Amino acid sequence: MAQRSAAAKSTDRFERKREAILDAATRILNRKGIKGLTLGDTAAAVDLSTTSVTYYFKRKDDLAAACITRGIERLHDIADAAVRAPTPEARLQDFLSGYLDALKATAAGTAPPLPIISELRALTSPRREEVATAYGRLFRKARQIFDHPDLAWMSRGRRTARTRVILEQVFWGGAWLARYDIEDYPRVRDRMVDVFLHGVARDDAAWTPAPIDMERLADGEGGPGREVFLLAATRLINRRGYRGASVDKISAELNVTKGSFYHHNEAKDDLVVTCFERSFEVMTRAQRLAMELPGDQWDKLSACAAALAEFQLSEHGPLLRTNALTALPEQIRGVMVEHANRVSDRFASMISDGIAEGSLRPVDPFIASQMLNATLNACAELGYLVPDVRPKSAAAVFAKPLLMGVFKH
DSSP states (O other), X not given: OHHHHHHHHHHHHHHHHHHHHHHHHHHHHHHXXXXXXXXXXXXXXXXXXXXXXXXXXXXXXXXXXXXXXHHHHHHHHHHHHXXXXXXXXXXXXXXXXXXXXXXXXXXXXXXXXXXXXXXXXXXXXXXXXXXXXXXXXXXXXXXXXXXXXGGTTSOHHHHHHHHHHHHHHHHHHTTTGGGSOGGGHHHXXXXXXXXXXXXXXOTTOOOOXXXXXXXXXXXXXXXXXXXXXXXXXXXXXXXXXXXXXXXXXXXXXXXXXXHHHHHHOSSHHHHHHHHHHHHHHHHHHHXXXXXXXXXXXXXXXXHHHHHHHHHHHSTTOOOOOGGGGGGSOHHHHHHXXXXXXXXXXXXXXXXXXXXXXXXBOOOOHHHHHHHHHHHHXXXXXXXXXXXTOOGGGXXXXXXXXXXXXXXXX
């Protein structure tokens, strides 16, 4: 009996120390990304030696994978509890409530922090595949929000796309929820649910977005050579993550030498920044072109969203995914987040103008704009999620559900 008791205490101590290591590592991961996560920094954060940490996690990727997997499992538990509700609407509300409750518990110090899930792309094999398997379980569980006879009309592809829209709000939420006090989270949840259920369009609005020419949207400064260079780099970084997009692989993708790469970029961080700047240029250009169109703010907002969704799947796309932000040094990352916020703020202005003129529903412009920005960014994955979707259909499959309601035709 004494031996069993001693063994149990030893196991408890092991688990407590392991959890403390994961908590510290998750905070570093969220602040610096996998690139900036080290066993040494993690050890220092919990007053251990690096050697002691390697007793629990031999390599940095083991530690990062454990952090991300733990976060995915927490979100899976939240989704599992949510899908027990009787209706899709109640499930969605319960899922967002569970997520925000988890953030509140973290702020109160009663629960570990949630990691940035998108960092899983930066892992190396076999950890990347293991974490991707856990993410697949989360995704399938979250998709059960749509399992209801009233939604039998919705194809599997459309359910998949809408599930990705919902999950993206959870993944991107950390970028803007910090603006709110935790006592405001119930209000934030209600505003998010309102947008999800009813969109921003009035009930009598029609989905007939005016086309915006893709060539005008892609016509950036620096000429076609710069565009080809940045597009190839963006695609590789989106596909392989910052760590996976090495200078050698970027150079091979562009069919240039490493020397040529460094002639145009002092370091890989510079290239990521330039790719982000290109993406922000495209989004800003879409907003300006949309605002030049005739019609009301619903016409302009829907045209802008449709153009950017189409752009993501066109020969000119995609835009750089926001998950690359965590690979940048904190100061540079802050500048890029400010750029992203300016794009969202312009969407908020369009929404505010639409509410004032009566062409849009009275929603929270800031929250709706952040949700729209996140949705359009995630649209880069639509071709992977729904392989047979065409660029012209991307907006109806991905952008329309957020703008008009995720449970509507």
